[in-house]
Amino acid sequence: MDAGERLALFEAAVLPHLGSAYNLARWLTGNAHDAEDLVQDSMVRAFAYFDGFRGDDGRAWLLAIVRNSFYTSLRRRRRAATDALPDDLLLADVRPDPEVALLRKVEVDALRVAVERLPESFREALVLREIEGLSYREIAEVARIPIGTVMSRLARGRALVRRALTESAKGGAT
Amino acid sequence: MSCDEVRAAVAVYLDGELDPPTSLALEWHLRACDACAGIVAQERALRGAFADGGLRFEPPATLDARVRSALVARAGSAGARRSIPSWLGIAAAFVIGVAVMAAVSSIGRTPLGVSRLRAEIVAGHLRSLQGRHLTDVLSSNQHTVRPWFAGKLPFSPTVPDLAAEGFPLVGGRLDVLDGRAAAALVYNRRLHVINVFTRPADSGDSSERSLGSDAGYHVVAWTRAGMAFWAVSDVDPAELERFARFFDSAAR
Secondary structure (H helix, E strand, O other): OOHHHHHHHHHHHOHHHHHHHHHHHHHHHOOHHHHHHHHHHHHHHHHHOHHHOOOOOHHHHHHHHHHHHHHHHOOOOOOOOOOOOOHHHHOOOEOOOOOOOHHHHHHHHHHHHHHHOOOHHHHHHHHHHHHOOOOHHHHHHHHOOOHHHHHHHHHHHHHHHHHHHHHHHHOOOO | OOHHHHHHHHHHHHOOOOOHHHHHHHHHHHHHOHHHHHHHHHHHHHHHHHHOOOOOEOOOHHHHHHHHHHHHHHHOOOOOOOOOOOOOOHHHHHHHHHHHHHHHHOOOOOOOOHHHHHHHHHHHHHHHHOOOOOOOEEOOOHHHHHHHOEOOEOOOOOOOOEHHHOEOEEEEEEEEEOOEEEEEEEEEEOOEEEEEEEEEOOOOOEEEEEEEEEOOEEEEEEEEOOEEEEEEEOOOHHHHHHHHHHHHHHHO
16 A cells, blocks of 8 residues: 555544544643644654554544653643643633633633643543543553543542532632 | 442443443432432533533644645655645635646546546546545445535435445545546545546446556446446456446445
8 A cells, every 4th residue: 555545544544533632632731832743743653653553443543642642752841730720721722612601611711720730640531531532441542551540530530620619619710 | 229339330320331230220229319319410510511611622723734744744745736735625626626627638528538537537546545635524324425415416426335345435525527526435445445436427327347557546437327437446456346346236
């Protein structure tokens, strides 16, 4: 198979998951610029590995590469816990939702902040479960951890988020 | 189930990962236990907050093009044809395609000779692989691909499911043949791509015949029930002819 066909098949099987790759990358890196770099890096890497792809779920396969690329080759920006609302809330990649009432928007913002402040391993598990809708088994495959670890990270991540939301509600929100 | 067992299982249950017998036992417990039902409601509310949206980040429109350029560069694509940027709408790309093909054929609506037709089909196949999208609609489900063409073409192409024969459907796209609008149906054979171009026929029914090969790409043509078909691929010619026969009999 020549390079042109390989590229065409890759475009059909893997490239449609660009959105999911970007979403995970954005949650891992914490900002749009690094997320774009990570996605491009991961896509090129995925294309190089494409012969090893056995055709079932392009999305989980790609997300595993995104996660792996993040942890091994990209500079990680740690968000200090003392950060207030992340400035990325103002950037274009936050999907505008004009139908969300103002009060709900405050709640959505609080939730986003709570997730952003989670330790990486909990944040990653929650994003894959709640936003990408992956199963436990798929999360285990992407993150290369046992299913039991997936469940415990989800439980602890959710507990931290719930606590953060309770505290922010008490504090009169943002 | 006891309350402790229920509370330990709630998260797994709400994630849809709990086995059916235990799920049933859990639901029975909730009917009679307000305390546990309250906890489930809280957990549900948290998931609802996530599901409401606003948490999913969308990529900027430029990222797709940027990634495609990087991939094409990596693939070392030496194709002479200029790739059509993905930000062009399907309709715009279609119009450009018609203009290009009209210029190339230069004979208007007079049918091309066999070798010119084969050359055009092989060129269309290669064009679909290099830089232009292989598919406008990406789906292995014939019931998704066939209706997609409605309103975009003045005919409805047959889209048989040949997965059982080893030729899974990849999707479809709009294309041009001999200056006329055509549907292109994309199938896989192992890692090879097969394009089937189809549009209303000029002549009566005819069974599968080979149009020969260009640069290793083989073309098989047939006509059935007022529709003309051309299958093109670099798979073995005998394999392509098998594919054509499967396609033809499935479509009948």
